[in-house]
Each structure stands twice: as C-alpha cells, then as structure tokens.
Amino acid sequence: GAVVSQHPSRVICKSGTSVKIECRSLDFQATTMFWYRQFPKKSLMLMATSNEGSKATYEQGVEKDKFLINHASLTLSTLTVTSAHPEDSSFYICSATMTGGGTGELFFGEGSRLTVL
Amino acid sequence: GENVEQHPSTLSVQEGDSAVIKCTYSDSASNYFPWYKQELGKRPQLIIDIRSNVGEKKDQRIAVTLNKTAKHFSLHITETQPEDSAVYFCAANYGKLTFGQGTILTVHP
Numbered sequence: 130g131a132v133v134s135q136h137p138s139r140v141i142c143k144s145g146t147s148v149k150i151e152c153r154s155l156d157f158q159a160t161t162m163f164w165y166r167q168f169p170k171k172s173l174m175l176m177a178t179s180n181e182g183s184k185a186t187y188e189q190g191v192e193k194d195k196f197l198i199n200h201a202s203l204t205l206s207t208l209t210v211t212s213a214h215p216e217d218s219s220f221y222i223c224s225a226t227m228t229g230g231g232t233g234e235l236f237f238g239e240g241s242r243l244t245v246l
Numbered sequence: 247g248e249n250v251e252q253h254p255s256t257l258s259v260q261e262g263d264s265a266v267i268k269c270t271y272s273d274s275a276s277n278y279f280p281w282y283k284q285e286l287g288k289r290p291q292l293i294i295d296i297r298s299n300v301g302e303k304k305d306q307r308i309a310v311t312l313n314k315t316a317k318h319f320s321l322h323i324t325e326t327q328p329e330d331s332a333v334y335f336c337a338a339n340y341g342k343l344t345f346g347q348g349t350i351l352t353v354h355p
Contacts, residue, residue: 170333172346172347173290175343175344178342224343233339234280234295235292239288240288242287
C-alpha cells in the first residue's frame with residue numbers, strides 16, 4: 130500500500146525558534162498534500178492544502194506567515210513553524226493523495242509532536 | 247464549506263456488543279465518506295469508506311451505511327473486541343476531507 134513518511138516524529142524546541150517538518154510519499158507521487166493540526170482528544174483540523182509547484186491554500190484562521198508550507202516536488206512537502214511559541218505545541222499530521230485519479234483515499238504520515246518550551 | 251457532525255463523542259460497550267457511530271454532513275456535493283481509526287499518538291488508519299453511489303458497504307465486522315437524501319452515514323462494528331478501542335473519525339470529501347469531531351470507543355472485556 131501507499132506509504133507516507135513524516136519526520137521528525139517528535140521535536141522539542143525553544144520559544145522563538147523555527148521548526149521544519151517533512152512529509153514524503155515514499156512509493157507514489159502526490160500532487161496534493163494536506164497538513165493537519167490535532168489537539169489532544171480532538172479532531173484533525175485542516176491547516177492548508179499543498180499543491181506541487183504552487184502556493185499552498187490556507188484554511189481560514191491559519192497564519193500563512195506562521196506556518197510556511199512548501200511543496201517542491203511530487204513526493205515532498207514541508208511545514209515550517211516559524212518563531213514557535215508554546216501555543217504552537219501540537220500534533221501535526223500530513224496526508225497525501227495519489228496523482229492520476231486513484232481512489233481519493235488519503236494516506237497519512239505518522240505525525241509530528243511539537244513541544245515548544 | 248462542508249460541516250461534519252459526529253455522535254456520540256464517547257461510546258462504551260461490552261466485548262461482543264455492537265457499536266454504532268453516526269455522522270451528518272452539510273454539502274450535498276460530497277461524494278466520498280471514509281472512516282478512520284486512530285490510536286493514541288498514531289496516525290489515522292482508514293478502516294472503511296463508501297462512495298455516494300453506494301448505500302452500504304461491509305468488510306467483515308465493519309459496515310458503513312449512507313443515506314444521501316438525509317445526508318448522514320453511519321459506522322457499524324459488530325462483535326466488538328477490546329482492540330477496537332480507539333478514536334474513530336468520520337469524514338466527508340468534496341475536494342478536501344472534512345473530519346467529524348471523533349468518537350472515543352471503549353470496549354470492555
């Protein structure tokens with residue numbers, strides 16, 4: 130089956146620093162990747178839709194200058210949390226869909242737990 | 247945009263009983279309805295999905311029903327086992343997935 134790998138799985142950083150999270154589709158090409166944020170015992174909240182070679186589309190209320198998304202290739206999208214603060218601490222998950230039709234199924238990365246001190 | 251409501255938020259059953267989780271959606275254009283199981287700290291795993299041209303789909307102990315007219319769909323788990331305990335999310339897709347709030351299912355041995 131399709132595999133999406135996310136790295137790092139856990140990261141702890143100091144307030145004010147930036148953190149980059151990578152999302153890779155290992156065995157398929159993904160025109161579109163999605164980034165979600167999940168608080169404890171809560172649902173997945175879509176942050177942005179990332180399309181290869183174009184600017185990401187952000188959901189309402191998500192600061193694009195805070196959460197920089199780059200989708201440089203059909204297998205890699207990155208989320209950079211800039212000038213992180215404790216309130217940015219959360220579980221971030223990416224997902225990807227196959228190009229060329231497919232079933233529409235989303236394949237999720239393992240998630241990245243960010244803790245900002 | 248799409249709005250997905252999921253109920254109940256928590257569900258506790260005895261091993262062997264059935265569990266039912268219900269979702270409603272707002273956008274009649276949605277055409278793909280997956281269900282995900284998520285264990286603590288793990289990624290969501292697709293357990294079953296249904297498309298809008300089908301009313302019911304079954305996979306062993308898991309089934310999903312879809313009522314397009316009423317815009318609701320349900321997950322049915324029969325003969326529940328303790329390993330079914332997890333958080334379950336429904337979702338509706340029209341271009342992008344919108345998730346329900348999640349249901350914490352606990353199956354007691």
